[in-house]
């Protein structure tokens with residue numbers, strides 16, 4: 001016998017009908033009822049006041065319910081309902097001692113409490129002991145008759161009641177054997193059952209449907225204590241394994257699982273006290289719902305506090321957790337199986353629906369961690385992919401192969417990671433994460449491809465630029481009718497080779513035909529662009545180019561040797577040739593001719609600009625000017641570099657800067673004339689003879705008088721200086737009269753200037769001009785006209801005089 005349990009009894013419901021919740025909870029904890037599941041039995045006892053109920057229970061179950069002191073007389077000893085655990089009986093047997101049910105002390109008004117406690121006992125117990133005096137059997141006014149009536153009445157109020165065993169305990173049995181008493185008792189019971197008003201549904205229901213009726217007789221405890229104890233010991237044996245089939249409560253139904261006992265009992269009492277009918281099936285569902293929810297809640301809390309889960313939840317913030325799926329599956333599994341084992345005896349439908357809810361809730365709790373693992377895994381995989389892809393490309397792998405292989409490998413790796421993270425209980429879809437990674441990888445590949453392609457394109461563009469720029473420039477330098485043909489050939493050759501090379505390089509990139517075509521077209525366009533840009537550049541500088549060309553052609557002969565003007569050259573023809581070559585240059589750079597277009601630019605230009613005679617020019621302008629247009633007839637605007645009007649204006653500028661070109665020509669002409677003069681500057685021989693003969697005496701006078709010689713020398717120097725200063729040869733170039741007028745206006749200032757200069761010269765120390773070079777001095781006089789700093793600019797003027805300046809605007813006509 002378990003002595004520790006013997007003293008353990010608690011008042012379940014007090015005399016005022018208050019349910020002792022805390023007492024019951026403590027009791028349940030002490031007797032460890034929760035672990036019992038369905039393996040427990042509830043026994044209660046009803047019967048007249050002071051009929052030795054407590055005495056019997058204490059002897060039968062080793063409990064210590066309060067008994068009335070035998071010497072004080074019969075009075076109410078037990079108030080309300082008491083609960084204790086039967087000592088040493090398997091399975092756990094809860095024993096309830098009920099307050100007297102004959103209402104002797106409470107009076108007739110208190111039948112309500114009697115009925116309520118009777119109904120409670122019936123609803124809760126598997127076995128109900130009905131304590132009765134032996135002498136009451138067969139008596140019309142038996143004390144337990146109203147009790148039984150009450151029991152049967154309240155039984156009707158339980159919808160589909162559990163099958164309860166009614167064990168009649170006959171006290172103070174007489175010599176009449178039980179075999180004779182039992183039929184009388186059963187008859188009495190049946191009579192009472194028959195007379196109890198029943199609801200329509202149970203009109204024909206036999207007593208046996210609700211109750212198992214058993215009868216036992218005991219000797220008087222007061223008079224035959226030894227016999228009483230012996231008989232009680234035998235009766236006690238029947239409570240061992242009472243719930244097993246064939247046991248006292250072998251066919252009980254609808255047991256509330258032990259963990260729900262407390263709640264169930266409370267609810268029942270609540271309903272009974274409110275005088276409502278007790279719907280046991282509904283009650284069971286209700287109890288199951290509440291209990292399963294409680295269990296689920298408890299399991300959920302224990303999950304959230306689970307150390308392993310907490311560690312995982314934390315680890316997941318910073319990176320993927322290897323074995324995430326397995327670990328969580330196992331934690332989940334243990335949590336759910338904990339629920340299962342606790343909720344196992346509750347209503348199947350309620351239990352499983354609550355389990356589903358618990359599982360859902362737990363999975364909801366886990367989901368963010370799972371997502372986080374997927375995200376981390378995805379990020380990690382993407383990083384690894386990038387690294388591997390880079391390495392593969394640097395290792396010389398073809399782009400498309402590297403992309404394909406790396407993608408394949410790392411997607412598979414991610415799939416493995418997903419599989420590792422997947423939780424058995426959750427059918428979570430990882431396809432979105434997979435798609436996302438796929439998109440990320442594809443985007444990365446695309447961006448790397450774009451970068452590589454642009455690198456490639458740039459390299460080839462650079463190459464093309466180098467290959468085209470120089471040669472094109474050189475071709476423009478020698479612009480002629482074949483220039484554009486040569487450029488076209490060069491362009492197509494270079495483009496072709498670049499396209500071939502690029503095509504080869506592109507094959508590794510797995511590009512679709514369209515993109516490839518686009519890239520190649522881009523390269524071709526670029527090459528054209530380089531040529532066009534070069535042409536545009538040339539067009540921009542065409543004026544100076546034309547002048548260069550003119551000068552070059554004019555100053556050099558057919559063998560490119562500098563011309564020496566001997567007087568035999570046809571300057572007019574040379575000038576014309578040089579001009580037409582300049583015009584040719586203009587016509588070449590006037591438009592881009594990379595396609596097979598034909599045009600008449602050269603012809604138009606030479607017709608309009610070269611072969612014009614002053615008279616016809618005027619007429620042409622008034623009638624039709626072929627150059628009065630901003631477009632060439634055959635050339636689209638986009639390919640026009642210099643429009644007809646621009647050509648015209650350029651030619652005008654070219655001609656307007658005649659001073660330079662013309663200067664070259666004049667220089668040539670004067671060089672020729674000087675050459676001629678050099679050859680016949682001496683007077684004819686007859687004049688020399690006449691001079692000698694006629695001037696002999698003057699000559700002699702001069703020789704005899706050195707003073708004359710000095711005067712003549714000074715006079716010569718003065719005249720020479722004047723000649724140079726006034727630029728007499730230059731003034732007369734435009735005719736005698738304008739020359740004279742110009743000279744007359746300049747004569748006096750020049751003389752003054754000259755004198756001033758001579759005076760200054762005299763003050764300057766002799767070291768400034770140690771050699772007294774008259775040529776330098778004379779040059780400085782010539783250039784210093786009208787300026788106050790003639791001497792300081794001497795040096796620069798000396799050099800600049802030797803070559804024509806084309807760009808100086810001051811020399812225009």
Ligand SMILES: Nc1nc2c(ncn2[C@@H]2O[C@H](COP(=O)(O)OP(=O)(O)O)[C@@H](O)[C@H]2O)c(=O)[nH]1
Nearest residue numbers: 050051052053054055067068069070220221222
């Ligand atoms: N005649 C008789 N009296 C008994 C028996 N058992 C107990 N009593 C006495 O009846 C009185 C009331 O006992 P108790 O167990 O407190 O009765 P309860 O009120 O029904 O619980 C006590 O004085 C007991 O000694 C019995 O078997 N026969």
Ligand SMILES: [Mg+2]
Nearest residue numbers: 053054077078
């Ligand atoms: Mg009692």
